[in-house]
Amino acid sequence: MEFTIRKADLVRELSLSQGVVEKKTTIPILSNVLLEAEHDQLVLTSTDLELGIRCACPAEVKRPGSGTLPARRLLDYVRLLPEADIHFKFQENQWASLVCGRSRTRIAGMSRESFPELPAMPPAVAQIPAGVLTSLIQRTIFAISLEESRFTLNGALLQVRPDRIVMVATDGHRLSLSEKPMDLASVPAPFRGLVPKKAMNELVKLCETLEPEAPVDFSADENHMFFQAGDRLLISRKLTGSFPDYERVLPVEHPHSVILEREEFRSSIDRVAQFSDERSHAIRLQFMPGELRIWASLSDTGESEENLAVVYDGPKVEAGFNAQYLADFLRVVSEEKVYFGFRDSASAGELRPAGEDLDYSYRYVVMPMRI
Amino acid sequence: MPTIFHLDMDAFFVSVEQLFDPSLKGKAVVVGGRPEERGVVAAASYEARKFGVHSAMPLRTAAQLCPHAIFLEGHPERYREVSAQVYEILKEFSPKVEIASIDEAYLDMTGTERLHGPPLKAAHALHETIKRRTGLNCSIGVAASRLVAKVASDLAKPNGVLWVLPGAEARFLAPLEVRRIPGVGRATEQVLLRLGVRRVGDLARLDESLLERKLGKWGLALAGKARGLDAGGWYDAEIGSAEEPKSISHEHTFGKDTDEAEVLEATLARLTQMVARRLREHALYARTVTLKLRYADFCTITRSRTLEHGTRVDAVLLAEVRSLFKRNWNGKRVRLVGVSVSSLAPAPGQLGLLDEDQRRRWEQALAAVDRLRDKFGESSVSLAASLGSAFRERAHENPAGLPGKRGRRKPD
Numbered sequence: 001m002e003f004t005i006r007k008a009d010l011v012r013e014l015s016l017s018q019g020v021v022e023k024k025t026t027i028p029i030l031s032n033v034l035l036e037a038e039h040d041q042l043v044l045t046s047t048d049l050e051l052g053i054r055c056a057c058p059a060e061v062k063r064p065g066s067g068t069l070p071a072r073r074l075l076d077y078v079r080l081l082p083e084a085d086i087h088f089k090f091q092e093n094q095w096a097s098l099v100c101g102r103s104r105t106r107i108a109g110m111s112r113e114s115f116p117e118l119p120a121m122p123p124a125v126a127q128i129p130a131g132v133l134t135s136l137i138q139r140t141i142f143a144i145s146l147e148e149s150r151f152t153l154n155g156a157l158l159q160v161r162p163d164r165i166v167m168v169a170t171d172g173h174r175l176s177l178s179e180k181p182m183d184l185a186s187v188p189a190p191f192r193g194l195v196p197k198k199a200m201n202e203l204v205k206l207c208e209t210l211e212p213e214a215p216v217d218f219s220a221d222e223n224h225m226f227f228q229a230g231d232r233l234l235i236s237r238k239l240t241g242s243f244p245d246y247e248r249v250l251p252v253e254h255p256h257s258v259i260l261e262r263e264e265f266r267s268s269i270d271r272v273a274q275f276s277d278e279r280s281h282a283i284r285l286q287f288m289p290g291e292l293r294i295w296a297s298l299s300d301t302g303e304s305e306e307n308l309a310v311v312y313d314g315p316k317v318e319a320g321f322n323a324q325y326l327a328d329f330l331r332v333v334s335e336e337k338v339y340f341g342f343r344d345s346a347s348a349g350e351l352r353p354a355g356e357d358l359d360y361s362y363r364y365v366v367m368p369m370r371i
Numbered sequence: 372m373p374t375i376f377h378l379d380m381d382a383f384f385v386s387v388e389q390l391f392d393p394s395l396k397g398k399a400v401v402v403g404g405r406p407e408e409r410g411v412v413a414a415a416s417y418e419a420r421k422f423g424v425h426s427a428m429p430l431r432t433a434a435q436l437c438p439h440a441i442f443l444e445g446h447p448e449r450y451r452e453v454s455a456q457v458y459e460i461l462k463e464f465s466p467k468v469e470i471a472s473i474d475e476a477y478l479d480m481t482g483t484e485r486l487h488g489p490p491l492k493a494a495h496a497l498h499e500t501i502k503r504r505t506g507l508n509c510s511i512g513v514a515a516s517r518l519v520a521k522v523a524s525d526l527a528k529p530n531g532v533l534w535v536l537p538g539a540e541a542r543f544l545a546p547l548e549v550r551r552i553p554g555v556g557r558a559t560e561q562v563l564l565r566l567g568v569r570r571v572g573d574l575a576r577l578d579e580s581l582l583e584r585k586l587g588k589w590g591l592a593l594a595g596k597a598r599g600l601d602a603g604g605w606y607d608a609e610i611g612s613a614e615e616p617k618s619i620s621h622e623h624t625f626g627k628d629t630d631e632a633e634v635l636e637a638t639l640a641r642l643t644q645m646v647a648r649r650l651r652e653h654a655l656y657a658r659t660v661t662l663k664l665r666y667a668d669f670c671t672i673t674r675s676r677t678l679e680h681g682t683r684v685d686a687v688l689l690a691e692v693r694s695l696f697k698r699n700w701n702g703k704r705v706r707l708v709g710v711s712v713s714s715l716a717p718a719p720g721q722l723g724l725l726d727e728d729q730r731r732r733w734e735q736a737l738a739a740v741d742r743l744r745d746k747f748g749e750s751s752v753s754l755a756a757s758l759g760s761a762f763r764e765r766a767h768e769n770p771a772g773l774p775g776k777r778g779r780r781k782p783d
Contacts, residue, residue, distance in 0.1 A: 172724055173724055370718040370719050
């Protein structure tokens with residue numbers, strides 16, 4: 001195989017595969033990126049067996065062929081080259097020589113024979129704008145559980161329905177549900193699958209290289225989900241197991257609620273949380289007529305309190321919350337006002353963006369703490 | 372000036388055995404297990420002590436020193452029962468009672484003069500009441516601090532009362548060996564001996580800063596103790612304020628090393644139940660679970676896991692213990708297994724969204740189980756997984772459910 005490629009093109013595409021390539025893998029070939037040159041194009045593929053990404057960019061192909069090179073080392077080196085064309089030539093022994101201006105390098109590769117085969121993408125069932133995917137992911141990804149033992153919570157549930165697309169994640173303490181109404185009448189059958197967290201991170205990276213309106217083709221087979229945008233294809237294995245019946249835990253109604261200024265609420269929580277327990281992040285909220293009191297205290301360190309004026313004339317309700325959980329939501333919401341619904345110190349509270357004409361729905365349910 | 376009593380039952384386990392079997396009276400008796408068994412002496416009668424037998428000594432050693440002694444396995448449930456009886460009596464004498472272990476307690480008698488008379492009279496009354504209502508001997512130390520009261524009860528043994536007058540503490544302690552101070556073990560003793568300190572009086576004369584350099588904070592506390600002050604940690608706490616435990620654990624040494632997975636798992640299930648029960652007694656929730664395995668060659672490992680939620684539910688703890696065991700047991704023969712919990716807190720912390728109902732139901736069910744156990748005994752209700760482990764509870768295995776230690780069981 002022999003080809004010439006622009007440095008900028010190669011760096012851009014290689015960067016996309018870095019998140020997929022495993023840094024510490026027991027299978028050496030998975031640290032490598034598969035390079036395939038054909039028809040004036042270089043196709044780059046990387047995978048960790050759970051997640052795979054395939055991208056392509058124009059190249060001047062002198063001799064078609066394929067080979068693999070260590071992804072990390074290749075990118076680290078190529079980044080340091082001047083903005084110019086790089087010439088690649090692969091030897092029989094799997095070594096590749098790179099020539100760029102006055103720089104000459106030889107890198108040891110591995111045979112492509114042992115590189116895993118990625119599944120082929122079935123015909124697309126839906127087109128989802130890149131911006132929609134990004135928002136759905138950003139509103140839910142932080143609620144994914146980091147507990148490896150709760151493997152069905154290590155990803156988000158993606159649902160593609162004829163009238164909307166839904167993403168929901170929970171770690172068992174809080175639940176984030178994001179919905180975007182869309183005309184997806186072409187969807188042959190409603191889709192439901194668990195997207196691993198790593199795939200969501202890579203999908204956001206991929207979508208951020210696109211215009212928000214740019215369509216991303218979506219399809220799935222029994223074990224995989226496919227997202228394709230132009231020459232880039234992201235393939236993720238579905239997480240197995242069944243996601244909890246989240247609709248059961250969504251509060252039907254809240255006897256009490258307030259509307260809060262997002263920024264004011266967020267910065268109050270951030271300040272008070274400086275005096276919360278480092279591990280539990282426990283703070284207390286007390287709703288009183290006309291006032292929301294937020295406070296935390298650490299016996300050996302100090303205490304902090306904030307009072308926000310709110311429209312509220314219900315009974316006094318006090319509950320403990322993990323400050324981090326509340327802040328996670330307030331960081332991703334862009335509306336200026338948020339709704340906070342609650343019942344008592346032992347029942348789930350709910351945060352939502354507040355506004356008349358939102359073109360999406362977003363519910364964030366958080367269980368309180370018993371301190 | 373506070374008035375503190377330290378009450379220590381004389382050769383408690385042995386005395387209880389003698390109560391139930393009077394033929395044992397006046398004989399060398401050792402409680403803990405059969406002489407050929409593995410394990411340690413939990414208690415020895417004064418007759419056996421004459422031969423050098425003392426508690427925590429291996430049973431086999433005891434058998435060599437005193438071959439004619441009568442070895443008993445012991446009856447933990449009887450000890451608990453009598454201990455509870457004693458506790459009831461103590462409560463009649465003072466509202467501030469702190470159980471230190473199954474056979475000793477502290478009483479804060481400050482301000483009870485009008486009710487019970489001067490300290491010595493009150494101590495005699497208590498001594499006689501215990502004897503009359505339980506049939507057992509005890510020794511009582513009376514002083515202005517816990518420390519001196521404890522040392523005094525030790526010197527009063529057997530069956531005596533000793534009052535150290537306020538102001539006389541230093542003179543009382545001075546001729547005693549430093550080992551008499553609770554907390555001074557072999558290590559501290561060695562350090563002190565190198566400084567030429569053998570008696571408490573030598574210790575009191577030592578420069579505090581030297582002690583601090585040699586022993587750190589503990590050295591400073593020691594300097595105070597040498598003068599009879601309740602210096603440091605638990606000794607500073609008010610009686611009855613019952614400091615929260617930092618961890619709760621139970622261990623079991625097998626009579627014969629075993630590599631049978633079912634036996635090991637069933638034993639772990641039983642130990643876990645005992646730990647969970649004590650958590651509930653203390654009204655605490657645990658976040659860290661630790662498994663301990665000691666193999667036949669004495670190689671010992673401990674492995675821990677920290678949970679997302681605090682819990683005191685047997686099944687939740689057991690699931691963690693099991694998975695720790697499955698991942699860490701190397702399949703070889705095991706001599707001892709242990710389960711302990713730590714990161715204890717009085718509240719569960721973060722509540723769960725998906726399993727809150729289940730958690731609440733478990734807690735209610737277990738509260739009912741605990742009531743049954745209180746009434747009918749520890750083995751009346753068991754997790755099915757532990758049924759294969761009908762090991763007898765050994766006298767020295769820190770019996771669960773000490774009366775008075777269950778400070779504030781609050782409904783959840």
